[in-house]
Amino acid sequence: MRSKILLVDDDPDIIELLKLFLEKEYKVLVAHNGLEAIECFMRHSIDLAVIDLMMPALDGYELLQWIRKQYKLPVLIVSAKQQETDKIAGLGLGADDFVTKPFSPLEVVARIQAQLRRSYEFNDHARSFPDERETLPLKLGELVLDHEACMLIKRGEAIALSAIEYKLLKLFMSRPGRIYTKKQIFETVWEEPYFADDNTIMVQISRLRDKIEDSSRDPQYIKTIRGLGYRFVKEEELHEP
Numbered sequence: 582m583r584s585k586i587l588l589v590d591d592d593p594d595i596i597e598l599l600k601l602f603l604e605k606e607y608k609v610l611v612a613h614n615g616l617e618a619i620e621c622f623m624r625h626s627i628d629l630a631v632i633d634l635m636m637p638a639l640d641g642y643e644l645l646q647w648i649r650k651q652y653k654l655p656v657l658i659v660s661a662k663q664q665e666t667d668k669i670a671g672l673g674l675g676a677d678d679f680v681t682k683p684f685s686p687l688e689v690v691a692r693i694q695a696q697l698r699r700s701y702e703f704n705d706h707a708r709s710f711p712d713e714r715e716t717l718p719l720k721l722g723e724l725v726l727d728h729e730a731c732m733l734i735k736r737g738e739a740i741a742l743s744a745i746e747y748k749l750l751k752l753f754m755s756r757p758g759r760i761y762t763k764k765q766i767f768e769t770v771w772e773e774p775y776f777a778d779d780n781t782i783m784v785q786i787s788r789l790r791d792k793i794e795d796s797s798r799d800p801q802y803i804k805t806i807r808g809l810g811y812r813f814v815k816e817e818e819l820h821e822p
């Protein structure tokens with residue numbers, strides 16, 4: 582069964598261009614604003630959404646917030662807004678990738694394929710039956726990472742994780758105390774070559790801290806090592822005075 586891609590943009594030329602490159606491989610659905618997009622979500626099972634930011638009725642930021650409250654599917658922003666703050670805002674609200682207009686249709690297709698591949702691998706991991714060592718939860722302090730459910734448990738409370746958040750936390754908790762460079766983190770978690778994309782890593786680390794730390798401004802678990810990268814604390818460090 583072909584994956585369903587939802588294109589959300591008020592520019593018909595952009596819609597037609599992307600459809601031309603996507604329809605051979607995917608089932609493509611179209612919405613011209615955020616409200617139409619929500620109707621599509623209600624009627625169809627969407628695998629990935631490509632959304633613009635500046636739209637009538639309901640803009641991309643509001644749509645993205647709605648999506649993240651309801652679904653865990655990959656979301657790719659394609660927007661004419663090129664400021665770094667716009668990219669950080671979009672990623673911070675839960676987007677998985679950000680492409681600026683004008684764009685190469687082939688690049689957008691490649692990014693869609695990469696996001697779908699990660700999503701499928703994440704879901705396969707949740708359904709698969711690896712050896713016993715892989716299924717044992719990782720425990721550190723008040724955190725328990727459940728591999729079978731791909732979920733974090735903190736003080737008995739279940740916390741849902743995105744695919745990227747799960748892979749980040751698994752990387753850190755598997756080797757507490759080890760310093761990971763940004764390059765190592767990106768190429769392990771995103772499985773793509775690293776091109777100094779600090780914003781993507783920074784935003785995802787910030788989102789993960791919001792979920793695992795009592796105070797993201799004074800993190801206990803994920804430490805920033807200036808000039809190097811990040812490290813996850815060892816168990817004994819949590820009990821130091």
